[in-house]
Amino acid sequence: MTRTMLVSDVRRKRDVRDFLFHKGYDIFVRMLNDKKVKMDTMFDYVLKTYDVDKKAPEEEKANAILNHMIDIRLFGSTMAFDKKEGVRSFTGPVQISWGYSLHPVDLIQSSSIVTIMNDGNSTFGKMYKAHYAMVAHSGTVNKYAAEKTWLTEADYELFRKASHLRVFYRCLLSEARGFGHGRSVFYRDPGQHPDGFCAEGESL
Secondary structure: OOOOOEEOHHHHHHHHHHHHHHOOOOOOOOEEOOEEOOHHHHHHHHHHHOOOOOOOOHHHHHHHHHHHOHHHHHHEEEEEOOOOOOEEEEEOOEEEOOEEEOOOOOEEOOOOEEEEEOOOOEEEEEEEEEEEEEEEOOEEEOHHHHHHHOOOHHHHHHHHHHOOOOOEEEEEEEOOOOOEEEEEEOOOOOOOOOOOOOOOOOOO
16 A cells, blocks of 8 residues: 555546635536536526527637636637537646645545545545645646636636645545545635635634
8 A cells, every 4th residue: 555645637637627616706617416517508507698699600609608707718628519519628727637646645444435426427435534634745837828818817816826735635536446535624824825725614
């Protein structure tokens, strides 16, 4: 046993999306009752909320999504506006690696069974908990991709706030194949971003 906690880039992006959503920002890739909201549902939401005609050109629909959905500006997505127009891909300028704990992590014995959410389905697995872990990720921001998704400096600062290095993970969910996911506990730092991080139980 390596006693190393792993946190996937997908889990980390989910943390960022959840943080931004709770701060009042619109996001495209959403979860509802532990299930991913279908893309067609989100298309309808964008068109209705931001007054875009369903028969509008693909470019107008794409612009509405980039204008209002911060997670697409950050992480990109592949989407099909309708069957005739085909698939369109936005390469995310922000890329994140898997994270690794910076110290050995001891697991807490648990017999809990949890649902593990994947892109299009769900599976059951055993829950593995840890008292705490400090996990470090590396990443890059591609300025050329950022131009195409309209990523702004303000977006980048929000991403930094949401993925601040001083974030502790309080549990590890391990799938049957051995890959785990962490959950973030944000805490308040009086010296930096006083409105952005809070202890467990406080309001975001």
